[in-house]
Amino acid sequence: MKQFLLNILKFLPLAAVFYVLMVIFWGELMPDRYKKNLVYNRGAFGHTLSRLDDAKHTKDVDVLFVGASTCYRGFDTRFFESKGMTSFNLGSSSQTPINTHLLLKRYLRNLKPKLVVYEVYPETFQIDGVEATLDLTANDKVDFYSAQMVFKTLNAKTLNSYIYASYRQLAGKNTTFRQPKRRENDTYIDRNGFVERDLTYFKYVTYKKDTVNGKVVPKKWELRSDQKAAFEATIALLKAEKIPYLLVRAPITSRLNNSYENNAEFDAYIQQQGTYYNFNKRLHLNDSLDFYDAVHLNRNGVAKFNKALVQKLKQTIHYQHVP
Amino acid sequence: MLFNSLDFAWFLPLVFFLYWFAVKGKPRLQNILLLVASYYFYACWDYRFLFLLLFSTLLDYFTGIKMADAPNRARRKFWFWLSISINLGFLGVFKYYNFFADSFAEAVSAFGWEVSPWTLDVILPVGISFYTFHGLSYVIDIYKDRIKPEKNFIDYGVFVSFFPLLVAGPIERATHLLPQIQRERKFDYAQAVNGLRQILWGLFKKVVIADGCAEYADMIFNDSNMYSGSTLVLGAVFFAIQIYGDFSGYSDIALGTARLFGVELLRNFAFPYFSRDIAEFWRRWHISLSTWFRDYLYIPLGGSKGGLWMKIRNTFIIFLVSGFWHGANWTFICWGALNALYFLPLLLSNKNRNNLEIIGQGKILPSVMEFIKMIGTFALVTIAWIFFRAESVGHALTYIGDIFHKNLFQPPKVMSVLMIILVTFMLIIEWFGREQQYALEQFGFKWPRFVRWTFYSFILFLIGMFMQTEETPFIYFQF
Numbered sequence: 001m002k003q004f005l006l007n008i009l010k011f012l013p014l015a016a017v018f019y020v021l022m023v024i025f026w027g028e029l030m031p032d033r034y035k036k037n038l039v040y041n042r043g044a045f046g047h048t049l050s051r052l053d054d055a056k057h058t059k060d061v062d063v064l065f066v067g068a069s070t071c072y073r074g075f076d077t078r079f080f081e082s083k084g085m086t087s088f089n090l091g092s093s094s095q096t097p098i099n100t101h102l103l104l105k106r107y108l109r110n111l112k113p114k115l116v117v118y119e120v121y122p123e124t125f126q127i128d129g130v131e132a133t134l135d136l137t138a139n140d141k142v143d144f145y146s147a148q149m150v151f152k153t154l155n156a157k158t159l160n161s162y163i164y165a166s167y168r169q170l171a172g173k174n175t176t177f178r179q180p181k182r183r184e185n186d187t188y189i190d191r192n193g194f195v196e197r198d199l200t201y202f203k204y205v206t207y208k209k210d211t212v213n214g215k216v217v218p219k220k221w222e223l224r225s226d227q228k229a230a231f232e233a234t235i236a237l238l239k240a241e242k243i244p245y246l247l248v249r250a251p252i253t254s255r256l257n258n259s260y261e262n263n264a265e266f267d268a269y270i271q272q273q274g275t276y277y278n279f280n281k282r283l284h285l286n287d288s289l290d291f292y293d294a295v296h297l298n299r300n301g302v303a304k305f306n307k308a309l310v311q312k313l314k315q316t317i318h319y320q321h322v323p
Numbered sequence: 324m325l326f327n328s329l330d331f332a333w334f335l336p337l338v339f340f341l342y343w344f345a346v347k348g349k350p351r352l353q354n355i356l357l358l359v360a361s362y363y364f365y366a367c368w369d370y371r372f373l374f375l376l377l378f379s380t381l382l383d384y385f386t387g388i389k390m391a392d393a394p395n396r397a398r399r400k401f402w403f404w405l406s407i408s409i410n411l412g413f414l415g416v417f418k419y420y421n422f423f424a425d426s427f428a429e430a431v432s433a434f435g436w437e438v439s440p441w442t443l444d445v446i447l448p449v450g451i452s453f454y455t456f457h458g459l460s461y462v463i464d465i466y467k468d469r470i471k472p473e474k475n476f477i478d479y480g481v482f483v484s485f486f487p488l489l490v491a492g493p494i495e496r497a498t499h500l501l502p503q504i505q506r507e508r509k510f511d512y513a514q515a516v517n518g519l520r521q522i523l524w525g526l527f528k529k530v531v532i533a534d535g536c537a538e539y540a541d542m543i544f545n546d547s548n549m550y551s552g553s554t555l556v557l558g559a560v561f562f563a564i565q566i567y568g569d570f571s572g573y574s575d576i577a578l579g580t581a582r583l584f585g586v587e588l589l590r591n592f593a594f595p596y597f598s599r600d601i602a603e604f605w606r607r608w609h610i611s612l613s614t615w616f617r618d619y620l621y622i623p624l625g626g627s628k629g630g631l632w633m634k635i636r637n638t639f640i641i642f643l644v645s646g647f648w649h650g651a652n653w654t655f656i657c658w659g660a661l662n663a664l665y666f667l668p669l670l671l672s673n674k675n676r677n678n679l680e681i682i683g684q685g686k687i688l689p690s691v692m693e694f695i696k697m698i699g700t701f702a703l704v705t706i707a708w709i710f711f712r713a714e715s716v717g718h719a720l721t722y723i724g725d726i727f728h729k730n731l732f733q734p735p736k737v738m739s740v741l742m743i744i745l746v747t748f749m750l751i752i753e754w755f756g757r758e759q760q761y762a763l764e765q766f767g768f769k770w771p772r773f774v775r776w777t778f779y780s781f782i783l784f785l786i787g788m789f790m791q792t793e794e795t796p797f798i799y800f801q802f
Binding site for chain 1: 510512740773780781787792
């Protein structure tokens with residue numbers, strides 16, 4: 001047994017070093033189609049690189065928005081600025097509570113917001129957070145927090161991408177470059193984190209009901225326990241830092257929203273964590289005219305939603321924390 | 324808990340260390356630990372079915388003792404049939420009831436009667452076919468006076484539910500596994516290292532080869548009407564490789580894991596795609612099930628003795644039952660029937676035991692004739708796999724028809740160079756390891772240790788770089 005354990009202890013470091021070297025070699029030399037589990041998209045979709053670069057140079061904002069794409073496409077920081085509030089949108093693609101928690105740990109002290117608006121899209125509670133981890137690993141600095149994020153969403157993709165990102169950072173290969181403001185139909189709003197989509201409309205669809213053996217299976221939000229724990233940890237962090245927060249659900253198309261039958265259950269859970277506004281109930285938007293897809297507001301929808309949010313902010317105690 | 328999950332990566336070392344450190348040298352405590360670990364392992368799927376497993380174990384344990392203590396033959400027979408009928412009853416209810424109900428409704432609708440059968444809305448308890456067959460072999464062996472009943476419930480419980488084999492085999496025999504559980508197990512360095520190597524190779528076959536091929540096989544089978552004949556051929560080949568990688572990979576992990584606990588399980592695969600005829604293929608594919616059916620069904624029915632019709636009848640029975648064992652669907656029955664048709668000419672011409680030795684034994688390459696036979700056998704097996712994979716018999720027939728009617732000689736539309744490279748890598752290693760119990764057993768043994776370890780590290784890298792990141796269950800879990 002002693003020999004067995006000793007040999008394992010000898011083999012593991014060799015395997016680890018070999019693995020790291022191979023990942024670097026693969027990342028540098030192989031074409032993308034052979035990099036199945038090495039996803040390193042720096043400066044790609046979602047403008048995460050520009051946003052995080054701006055976050056590093058932004059201080060003392062009145063309002064900080066966090067959440068997934070529904071956040072960075074849903075809160076127009078220019079509108080809040082026009083109402084006298086400085087703000088920053090720290091949303092990122094498919095950002096789950098696990099990612100939000102670690103992003104806040106990294107940026108909260110720098111941004112020093114007077115209010116945090118947390119956009120809680122239920123979908124982000126039912127996914128593993130790998131997509132956002134890959135996005136953030138490639139576009140942010142590699143440090144203890146990113147290691148934590150990788151560990152919490154551990155799989156081959158996040159691990160390989162973390163190894164490769166660490167190598168690039170150590171080798172000084174991550175030279176800062178500014179992403180072009182325009183990417184396909186999106187425009188990044190400098191220093192604010194918001195991404196605006198050119199005005200298009202959504203051709204709505206009626207959602208097919210899931211069936212098993214001919215019986216309709218109710219569609220439900222299935223919240224993961226690790227995401228709930230991370231969400232609660234974020235709330236605890238904000239409380240510990242004495243930063244007021246508001247939990248907000250941005251509107252999605254009513255057909256998609258109504259296709260889930262446990263929205264009330266989700267709302268009840270979020271409500272336990274703090275002041276919560278579900279704008280799917282409060283705003284009655286048009287599925288076609290106010291959205292560009294089933295989940296994201298178009299320019300018209302964003303304007304209506306942000307106006308309603310500001311009114312709500314004024315009515316709540318939270319508004320006293322912002323000018 | 325899947326073998327290819329992070330949970331198992333914690334579970335296995337934990338049980339290993341407790342087994343060899345906390346309760347070392349105490350077989351009784353080791354068995355209690357294995358039983359608790361196995362039940363926990365099973366409960367991770369669905370704790371409700373743990374009661375079914377426990378009931379099945381208790382049933383066979385007590386009927387085994389009752390049969391041995393029975394004062395007369397009639398009482399012995401009573402206990403025997405009680406166990407058989409309850410075991411098969413459970414299997415029938417959970418696995419086959421809906422199939423029979425639906426088939427009955429379809430059959431009567433052909434005569435114009437509309438019947439809405441009452442179907443069960445239950446999920447299939449994972450591993451039920453495997454642990455039921457464990458129990459059945461035990462009860463039959465006692466009834467036939469081949470073994471004495473096990474009096475220690477813990478030992479018997481471990482025999483039925485030892486976690487490496489619990490959900491997808493190999494289907495063990497009491498004569499093989501029980502003595503290993505009863506005796507004291509000593510840590511054997513060579514056996515443990517062998518176990519780790521086998522786990523590594525099994526994991527590679529599952530998460531890289533099988534799951535990778537599944538992506539393409541699913542794509543092609545799910546929309547088979549969209550593809551050319553050549554793409555459909557590729558889809559069938561991908562599925563053939565997928566099912567081999569999946570099930571033999573699972574078996575390698577199971578056998579390797581058992582070795583870490585000082586237990587040798589029955590071999591389940593012996594490089595079946597390197598077979599020169601169907602009879603050889605069936606001696607090498609899912610060996611524990613084939614031999615189970617041989618010993619408990621084929622031989623009691625008369626085997627290959629008797630007249631021509633008896634041989635034909637027995638061959639069809641064993642293959643049809645084998646197909647039906649895989650699942651309650653006509654596709655599996657057709658798969659079994661097709662294999663029976665392949666096998667029958669060999670049996671009737673007494674050529675079914677022609678290829679008993681390993682192909683190209685002692686040589687690097689096979690002869691041209693051996694190679695042609697090997698490819699031919701693979702082609703036949705792959706055609707049968709189309710039935711196994713298809714949604715329905717109609718789908719399978721259309722799929723096969725489309726192979727010949729839709730541009731068979733056009734380059735395939737779905738082509739993954741990466742997957743072909745990885746499959747080729749696997750086949751080369753398997754070819755060179757075909758004379759061993761599993762491919763990596765002696766591979767690279769002449770190399771310096773550093774080089775060999777680097778090779779293992781390379782396999783680990785391939786796993787990390789090309790595995791499917793979503794945990795995919797093993798195909799045989801559904802059986």
